[in-house]
Every structure is written in structure tokens, then in C-alpha cells.
Amino acid sequence: MKEKAVIIGGGLSGSLLAICLAKRGLEVELYERRSDMRTTIAEGGRSINLALSTRGIEALKKVGLADQVLNDAIPMTGRQMHSKIGELTNQPYGTDGQYINSVSRAGLNLKLVQLAGEYPNVKMFFNCKCTDANLKNNSATIITSDGAEIQVSGDIMFGTDGAFSAIRSEMQKTNRFNYSQTYENYGYKELEIVPGKNGSFQIDQNALHIWPRGEFMMIALPNLEGSFTCTLFLGYEGAQSFANLKDEASILEFFNTYFADAVPMMPNLVKDFMENPIGNLVTVRCNPWVINRFALVGDAAHAIIPFYGQGMNCSFEDVKDLDDLIEQHYPNWDVILDEYQKARIVNANAIADLACKNFVEMRDLVGRPEFMKFKHVEHELCDLYPEHFQSQYELVTFNTTPYSYAQSQGGKNEALIYSLIEQGLDTDLENRDIIIPLIQKYKQ
Amino acid sequence: MKEKAVIIGGGLSGSLLAICLAKRGLEVELYERRSDMRTTIAEGGRSINLALSTRGIEALKKVGLADQVLNDAIPMTGRQMHSKIGELTNQPYGTDGQYINSVSRAGLNLKLVQLAGEYPNVKMFFNCKCTDANLKNNSATIITSDGAEIQVSGDIMFGTDGAFSAIRSEMQKTNRFNYSQTYENYGYKELEIVPGKNGSFQIDQNALHIWPRGEFMMIALPNLEGSFTCTLFLGYEGAQSFANLKDEASILEFFNTYFADAVPMMPNLVKDFMENPIGNLVTVRCNPWVINRFALVGDAAHAIIPFYGQGMNCSFEDVKDLDDLIEQHYPNWDVILDEYQKARIVNANAIADLACKNFVEMRDLVGRPEFMKFKHVEHELCDLYPEHFQSQYELVTFNTTPYSYAQSQGGKNEALIYSLIEQGLDTDLENRDIIIPLIQKYKQ
Structure with missing residues (x-):
């Protein structure tokens, strides 16, 4: 009889993991809180992009998706800084034209779910919210789309349910579980630089743009259709802060003062600013990642702040390393899971630290x-x-x-x-x- | 109408806080998970002692209990180290005979509960477990001694429910709550040096005894009746660890090797070792301590490891500082609670750090x-x-x-x-x- 794996969470890590496990011949059940993105339009409709780099690409290669994803990506060869008076300076990311890739989060997730769906041994269930887990008997409680409460269980259980993981919450109740959640005193808001005429890019399309302003900053990453997704990182409180940007006049004054060159390219600025939520920046660390036959993967194990562009890449590397270990040691899950957490926890902590350090670099030092x-x-x-x-x-x-x-x-x-x-x-x-x-x- | 304060948890901090609030004229309701220690024998019967020092004494003075507590305490003027071959060395704690005080935890708690019970405006409910809190409407869910689930509410709510606080668990679910729980790779086990003839002390009664062994240690604090409560701090895993002490032979060999001078004074060693649980050492930090009209006090806000002897003293200082602020600003709870957490969080973090550092000092450096x-x-x-x-x-x-x-x-x-x-x-x-x-x- 084939072993059965249950995956809680069908975001980027969960869907990639489902493919890897399916390729290894396991029976896979995946439960995702949101609706099936293959049949519904993405929530909100805002375009969120991520920087895909080598670690993520290597993981995608293992499931044969790298080329297809990179086809829809925009190379960014360096940072382009915008000074307060609109002067531009450049810092290349590497040598010989090395670049990172701006990809659409929703587009990438869709590709992964589509591929997972092609495996007959993968069953995916959407609109299914995990509310609880029984770590001792390998089961989790799911509220299904019709409101029923069911128990799901497998030979091996993965928590890929993100920074606010329900699986990790259960782990936190066990003996000697180390855990921390640390919030920055900064929030973020997503805004947009619209395409120019005929879908052209209004600023350099092959750069990650930064408006460093010391205590705060805006960044922008290109999208295929010529737009840029901008993210403003700003304190919650203080002289320049979200607390002081509550109406059209204050928003416009702030942007005209600090991001004057961008304002003409942001026709929906005030509306977007008023309507879009303020996101939080949280770093989550925990240890262990494995309890009995439950393992955490991706943001569930290590939410990091986005300033090194490594959140997704680190999560994909979790999956790749786990898959390598399965290749070597299957079906010895004790060894696989133990080696997995030994290898990954120290590295997740390192990139969490580096991401915090890079926030200072991006918003302040680069200028x-x-x-x-x-x-x-x-x-x-x-x-x-x-x-x-x-x-x-x-x-x-x-x-x-x-x-x-x-x-x-x-x-x-x-x-x-x-x-x-x-x-x-x-x-x-x-x-x-x-x-x-x-x-x-x-x-x- | 008088304001009503609800206190969740009747341990050392909660009972001291009840007295302070009662003295200020508030109506106080206190809910405690354990049974009423005024009418029942303490759980287990083991004698646990704590080191009371200036901060704790100052807080007790405010409620008029300091003299009574110090009457039942044993002064410890310094550390006495026991080498592997039984040589003794001394390190005084201060100058001019300054000392800390070994007090019985249960005895101190009883005195506080008794005093709280003398105030007509204090109502105490025992065998009442808090399971939930509604931070927005100032209420908490309590399972009473007869199994009923009730809601309790007050104008001001205090969580003094210890290191695994239910109130703090609810706070952790709110936005931007910073939290960490960090376990040492060490556990502890309580043991006993029995009294000598006619209740005499078999080792220096006016010292805190340490058997420093590098990677582990034993300590002993005196009790009034001539015994010492010993605590062995030892790794969970490794060559010298709890994992390797599972039977009489291994326990005796370990103690005869490392604590040979103490073994003859510990006739119940093997039985105690086999029967007593292994305790964990956890540091808990969080920020904020106040959400709406809920405030955390004591271990609920800042569990620290015991190696600076400041857990209780820090908690009592929380209560004292809070009481000072009530004196200055009552009934302005916004100011009281805000000033309280501003003053205390930084100091709780400092003593948490110092306690971790002192663990290395005690188990290793002192030798x-x-x-x-x-x-x-x-x-x-x-x-x-x-x-x-x-x-x-x-x-x-x-x-x-x-x-x-x-x-x-x-x-x-x-x-x-x-x-x-x-x-x-x-x-x-x-x-x-x-x-x-x-x-x-x-x-x-």
C-alpha cells in the first residue's frame, strides 16, 4: 500500500511540495483555505510580484517548471535608486549581467497548482480551513467548504499553512517548543505605477527601484503588462507615518515631497492608498520544525521580512532539500525529517537575520x-x-x-x-x- | 460606584496585587486555578524555596508584610561552592554582611492569600480555571469548581496567571503582538538534603550552595526545619544527562562521582530522583503587556530562568511600580497602564538576559x-x-x-x-x- 501524505496549505510551498511527493509516488492530499485559483479570479486583483532567484529556480527545475516560470518573468539586473529630486543611481546585483526575476505571485502559484493537479495521485481540496491538529495521531481538523468538520490523516503530515500556521500553533502547545514572532514598527502598503503608452514601462523595466528615505522607503518591481507594483514601507507612528496619512491632502503632500518623480505615474495613488490595507512585517522563528510525523515547511516554519527577496526562495529550498532527503532515505521518515530540520533551521535563522539587516540597507544606506x-x-x-x-x-x-x-x-x-x-x-x-x-x- | 478589578491567577503576583488594589479601595475579584491553600495541604508536599531580596522586600513593605515574611526566612550571605572532592570556597554576595533570604514559596503565598482575604473588598474564587479572554469587552471565561463556564468582567483586568498565561495566549492572537518562548536545553529536578540531628543544618545554613560542574550543577537553599532543597540542573540529552539517569545504579554512580559530599545527606536521593518530575527552564518575553484594559503582571509577562534569583523579585517589583502609578494617576488607567509597560518591559528583558548569563556563571565560571x-x-x-x-x-x-x-x-x-x-x-x-x-x- 502506498503511503499517504497530507499537506495543509496550498500556497507556493504546499503546491510545490505536492508535486515533489507525487513524483515520488506518494498519495497526496492537499487542503487549502482559499478557493481554487484555477477556476476563480484572484482575490483583490492587485498584482503582487516576488523576486525569484537561484535557490527558487533550482527547486522549480526539479519539477520541470523553471523554464515556464522564467518565460513569464522580468529580469532585474540591479537596484535603481531614486533620490528626492529624481536623480537616478544604479547598483548592479552581480557581475556578468546576473539578475533576479520579477514574477507574479498569483501566476506562479497557479502554475504550481495546475501541475499538481495533473498528477492522478494528488487530490486537492479548496475552501478547506485547518483549525486544529492532533500531533500524536497524525491527524488534522478541517472545516470544509460546506461547513462540515472532518478529520484528515496521513502517514506523514506537512504544515505549509503560512506565517500564521494552525499546525505550528498546535506545536506551540507542546513541551519545550521554542517560538518567536517579532513585528517591525513598520507597515507596508501596495500601490501602482501604471503602464505608459501601449503597455510600455515608464521607468527602467530591468531594475528593482528604490526610493530610500532613511526612515522609510518605497520600492517598485516590474510586471509583464508594463506596470510596476510599488510598496511603501513606513512607520505606524511618528512624524512621517501611516498615522499621519489619513486624507487626500496629507497623502499627496507626502508623496509630492518624497516621491515626486513617481507621483505622475501613479494616477490611482490616493484611491489605492485609502483602500489598500496596511500589511505587517513579521519574523517568525521556531524550533523544532518536526514533531512526530508533522513537519513545517516554508513560511509556517520561518516567516521572514521581504528585504532580501528570499522568502519564497528559502521556502522553495526547504522543499528541494526535503525532496533530496526523501530521495536518499525514503521510507525512513525519522531520518528524513530529522536531517531536514537540522539542515534548514540554522539557515532559516540566518536569512531572517540578513533580511532584517537589509531593511536598513535599502531604506537608508543605499542613498x-x-x-x-x-x-x-x-x-x-x-x-x-x-x-x-x-x-x-x-x-x-x-x-x-x-x-x-x-x-x-x-x-x-x-x-x-x-x-x-x-x-x-x-x-x-x-x-x-x-x-x-x-x-x-x-x-x- | 467603585471600580472593579478582576485578577486572573492567585499566585505570588496575583495575591500581592489583590492586596494593593484592595488598599486603594477597588472591588477585587481574584480567580485561581488551584485550591485554596488556606484550607488544603500544598500539592506534592515538597518544599520549594525562593531567594527574596531588596526589590521583593520593598514591595512587601507596601502591604506591611515584609517583617512577617523575613521572620520566617533564612539569610544567605553568599555562595558556597563545593568542589568535586568536597573542598569549600565562599563568595560573599555583598559587603557588610548583605544577604538574600531563603523563603518558602508556599509559605509566602499563603501569607499573601491570608492577608488578601482579610479585605472585605477582595473576593477570591479557587479551583477556577481561566480558559479564554475577550480583550475587547473586558471579560474572561472561567470554568468554576463545579464545572460551570462563566464570564467574569471588570473595569480593569489583570493576567497574573503565570508563564503559561491564558490571558497572554489571547493577546498573542492580536495584531502585532511580539512574543517569544525560549527553552534551555536543560531540565531541573528537585531533591533534598535532610536535617541533621535535632533539626540541625548539615551544611552552612547561611549560604546558597553550589556544586558547579561545568556543563551542569546542583544548588541547595536552606529551609527553616534544617533541610535544604536541592535542585539539579542537567541537560536532557548527552553524556551526562537526564536521558542517561534512568535507574538506581546510574543515578548513584552519577551522584557519587560528581556530588560525593552531598550523597550521605540525601537518603531519599534515588526515590526522589525517580519520582520527582523534570522541570523545564523557559524564558518568555512579550510586548505589549497591555491591550485595552487587560494588563499582564509577573511571570505571565516575563517568565525568566531562576539563575539570578530574581523571578519573584521582578514580579513583585511589577506590582509595586504599578501600585505607585495607581497612586499617582488613578483613575486614569490609560496613563497608568501605558507608563507601567513602558517602565517594566525594558527591565524585564534586562533581567531575563542577566539570568541567562548567570546560568553559565553558576554552573561553570564559579569553579x-x-x-x-x-x-x-x-x-x-x-x-x-x-x-x-x-x-x-x-x-x-x-x-x-x-x-x-x-x-x-x-x-x-x-x-x-x-x-x-x-x-x-x-x-x-x-x-x-x-x-x-x-x-x-x-x-x-
Whole structure:
């Protein structure tokens, strides 16, 4: 008899996991709170995009979806900063035209659900809300679309039900479960730069745009149809804050002061601002991720804030690593799940830290001359010494090396670069006899 | 009409708070999960003691209980360390015979409940378990002793229901509630050194005893009747761990190896070890502590691990500070509660950190010569320059200065003392012309 896997949550991680498990021959049941996106129009209708990079792409390759997803993506080769008076500066993400990919969240989720649906051994149930789990007997309580309360159970149970996971809530009630949820004092609001004439892009389509303003910022990522999804990150309270932007006049004054170059491209600004909700920014960490035959995957295990563009990529890497372990150790779930959490928790914590650090970088540092100098030296080192030096951004984004390694290496890189600048060597970076030994020294 | 306060939880914080509010003239209702300790024998019958120090004493003074409690306490003037071969060393806690007080937890709680019960405006309900709270309409759900489910409500609601607070669980479901629960990889087990002949103390009654063994330790606090309550702190897993102490032979071998001098005084060792539960060590932090008219007090707001002996003292200081604010601002609860959490959260976080740091100090550092030297220099500085230098332990234990100040000052003290030792000035501490300027320098 085939083993049965139950997946609670059919978002990005859950639907990708369903495909992986189906390919391994398991019977898969997936329960999703929302309606079936194959037959309904996405909620709200706003276009949310995400930055897909190497870790996510590697996971999609395993299920044969990478090419199809990248076909509908827009490459972003670097950051483009907009100063208060509209001056533009650029910071490339990597060397040799390396780029990250702006993809539609809804479009990607749809592709994953469609593919999962093609497997005869995958059964998906929508409008099904998980309210409880019995961790000891491998079952979960589901309220179905017609309001019935049912128990579902499997040989193996996955909680892919997101940052506010019901499965994790049950885990939190068990003995010695480590847990934290930490909110930033910032909220976010999604807005839109509309397409230009004939669906053209009004600003550089191959960049991730940032309006860094120190204590707050706006960013924009391109969409296929020529629009950009903008996200304003702003404090809840204080002089410049959501609390002080309650009417048309204050909203327009704020945007005209700080984002003047964008305002003409945002005809729905006031309406969007008034109608769209303020989102929260939460970091969730927990340990363990596995209790008995229940395992957490994706945001359910590690919600992180979006400033390194790694939320989805990290979640997809969870699934990929889990699938690799299944390949090696199936049907020994004890080993699979134990190795899974051993490998992933430390890395999820590392990228959570890096994402918090990058928030300061994006909203503040990227606009400062000394940071631009730092970035310039870093970029030169990547360019001149590709076999000796990799930036933290590269290690995180264009690599599958563990996040924890990228974190520690990033600290060493910082020390190296500040030392080079201090010694005045930033004007002598091509001097291999001096620079390579220094790179080696700081690597240790 | 008088305002009504509802207190969920009648442990140390809840019963002290009931008295304070009653003295202010409020109608108080208190609901406690356990039975009425005035009419029943304490659960289990084991004697648990706590270290009462200045912050706790100051709070007890406000309700007139300090003298009565201290009458039944045993002064502990310092730590006495027991080496593996039974050698004893001493570290005084302060100067001029300053001491902390070993008090019986059950005895103290009983005194508080008895005093609360003397106020006609205090109603106490026992065997009443809180299962839920409605934060918006000031009510909580209670399962009463006869199994009925009732709603209780007040003008002001306090959650003093301990580390696993039901009130806090409801708060955790609200927007932007920061929360963490972190477990040590250590458990603890309570054991006993019995009285000697005629109720005499078999080891120094005026010390807190420590058997520091690096990765684990045992401690013992004196009880009035001549016994000591011992607590073994040990890892769950690993070579020396609870996992490997499952039968009489392994338990005896472990104790004879590491705590040989104590074994003859612990005739019930094996039986106690087999029967007593393993306790967990958890640190709980959250923010905010106040939502609408609900406020958390004591362990419900900040469970800390016991290694600075400040859990109860911090909780009592919560109550004292809250009472001071009521005195100043009543009936303006908005101001009272806001000032309360502003003042207390930062300090609860500081003592939580210090308690974690002290665990390493107690189980490992106190047995090391270099640490003994550090402590010696610190003690000399306290002794020679009482107007210029205060140890962190003094600031935490014999003071009511904010914990956050003690934390930052402690870091500065460390830098000073290591610098003195490094410069060889530890043999010249009486040289005021050199030492006082150095103390001043490191204070900045």
C-alpha cells in the first residue's frame, strides 16, 4: 500500500511540495483555505510580484517548471535608486549581467497548482480551513467548504499553512517548543505605477527601484503588462507615518515631497492608498520544525521580512532539500525529517537575520555616499577576483551555498572592504599581489 | 460606584496585587486555578524555596508584610561552592554582611492569600480555571469548581496567571503582538538534603550552595526545619544527562562521582530522583503587556530562568511600580497602564538576559580560578570604594535601580576589572589615586 501524505496549505510551498511527493509516488492530499485559483479570479486583483532567484529556480527545475516560470518573468539586473529630486543611481546585483526575476505571485502559484493537479495521485481540496491538529495521531481538523468538520490523516503530515500556521500553533502547545514572532514598527502598503503608452514601462523595466528615505522607503518591481507594483514601507507612528496619512491632502503632500518623480505615474495613488490595507512585517522563528510525523515547511516554519527577496526562495529550498532527503532515505521518515530540520533551521535563522539587516540597507544606506563607495569596492572585487571573492548578495542570491555560510562570509567581507578603504587601497584594487593575500586573510 | 478589578491567577503576583488594589479601595475579584491553600495541604508536599531580596522586600513593605515574611526566612550571605572532592570556597554576595533570604514559596503565598482575604473588598474564587479572554469587552471565561463556564468582567483586568498565561495566549492572537518562548536545553529536578540531628543544618545554613560542574550543577537553599532543597540542573540529552539517569545504579554512580559530599545527606536521593518530575527552564518575553484594559503582571509577562534569583523579585517589583502609578494617576488607567509597560518591559528583558548569563556563571565560571580572581577584585572594589563602585550583583539584588541600568553597568564593570587585572593593578587596589580615576573612566 502506498503511503499517504497530507499537506495543509496550498500556497507556493504546499503546491510545490505536492508535486515533489507525487513524483515520488506518494498519495497526496492537499487542503487549502482559499478557493481554487484555477477556476476563480484572484482575490483583490492587485498584482503582487516576488523576486525569484537561484535557490527558487533550482527547486522549480526539479519539477520541470523553471523554464515556464522564467518565460513569464522580468529580469532585474540591479537596484535603481531614486533620490528626492529624481536623480537616478544604479547598483548592479552581480557581475556578468546576473539578475533576479520579477514574477507574479498569483501566476506562479497557479502554475504550481495546475501541475499538481495533473498528477492522478494528488487530490486537492479548496475552501478547506485547518483549525486544529492532533500531533500524536497524525491527524488534522478541517472545516470544509460546506461547513462540515472532518478529520484528515496521513502517514506523514506537512504544515505549509503560512506565517500564521494552525499546525505550528498546535506545536506551540507542546513541551519545550521554542517560538518567536517579532513585528517591525513598520507597515507596508501596495500601490501602482501604471503602464505608459501601449503597455510600455515608464521607468527602467530591468531594475528593482528604490526610493530610500532613511526612515522609510518605497520600492517598485516590474510586471509583464508594463506596470510596476510599488510598496511603501513606513512607520505606524511618528512624524512621517501611516498615522499621519489619513486624507487626500496629507497623502499627496507626502508623496509630492518624497516621491515626486513617481507621483505622475501613479494616477490611482490616493484611491489605492485609502483602500489598500496596511500589511505587517513579521519574523517568525521556531524550533523544532518536526514533531512526530508533522513537519513545517516554508513560511509556517520561518516567516521572514521581504528585504532580501528570499522568502519564497528559502521556502522553495526547504522543499528541494526535503525532496533530496526523501530521495536518499525514503521510507525512513525519522531520518528524513530529522536531517531536514537540522539542515534548514540554522539557515532559516540566518536569512531572517540578513533580511532584517537589509531593511536598513535599502531604506537608508543605499542613498549614502560612503555606502555607495563600499558597494563599488565590493563590486570591483567580485569583478576582478571572481575565483577569490564573492559578495554576500551573490552568495545569497546567485548560489545555493547555505545561508549561514553567506551570513558569516558577509561579515568577513565587510571587515575586508572597510580595511581596504581605510588603507586607501580602494584605488589600487587591480594590484593582485596586494589584494589577493588580503582577501585570503579576511576569509579565515 | 467603585471600580472593579478582576485578577486572573492567585499566585505570588496575583495575591500581592489583590492586596494593593484592595488598599486603594477597588472591588477585587481574584480567580485561581488551584485550591485554596488556606484550607488544603500544598500539592506534592515538597518544599520549594525562593531567594527574596531588596526589590521583593520593598514591595512587601507596601502591604506591611515584609517583617512577617523575613521572620520566617533564612539569610544567605553568599555562595558556597563545593568542589568535586568536597573542598569549600565562599563568595560573599555583598559587603557588610548583605544577604538574600531563603523563603518558602508556599509559605509566602499563603501569607499573601491570608492577608488578601482579610479585605472585605477582595473576593477570591479557587479551583477556577481561566480558559479564554475577550480583550475587547473586558471579560474572561472561567470554568468554576463545579464545572460551570462563566464570564467574569471588570473595569480593569489583570493576567497574573503565570508563564503559561491564558490571558497572554489571547493577546498573542492580536495584531502585532511580539512574543517569544525560549527553552534551555536543560531540565531541573528537585531533591533534598535532610536535617541533621535535632533539626540541625548539615551544611552552612547561611549560604546558597553550589556544586558547579561545568556543563551542569546542583544548588541547595536552606529551609527553616534544617533541610535544604536541592535542585539539579542537567541537560536532557548527552553524556551526562537526564536521558542517561534512568535507574538506581546510574543515578548513584552519577551522584557519587560528581556530588560525593552531598550523597550521605540525601537518603531519599534515588526515590526522589525517580519520582520527582523534570522541570523545564523557559524564558518568555512579550510586548505589549497591555491591550485595552487587560494588563499582564509577573511571570505571565516575563517568565525568566531562576539563575539570578530574581523571578519573584521582578514580579513583585511589577506590582509595586504599578501600585505607585495607581497612586499617582488613578483613575486614569490609560496613563497608568501605558507608563507601567513602558517602565517594566525594558527591565524585564534586562533581567531575563542577566539570568541567562548567570546560568553559565553558576554552573561553570564559579569553579574556575580566573573567575575567582575576577570576583575577588570586584569584591575589593565594592569594599574599598563603596561610593564609586557597585557590582552588578549588588545593583540587581540589594538595590531598586532599574535592571536595565544594572545590565549596562555590569558590562562596564567587567571591562574595568579585566583591565585592572591585565595591567597588574589587582595587587594595588588600595591606591586611590590610580583606581578612582579608572573607575570613573569606565563608568562613562
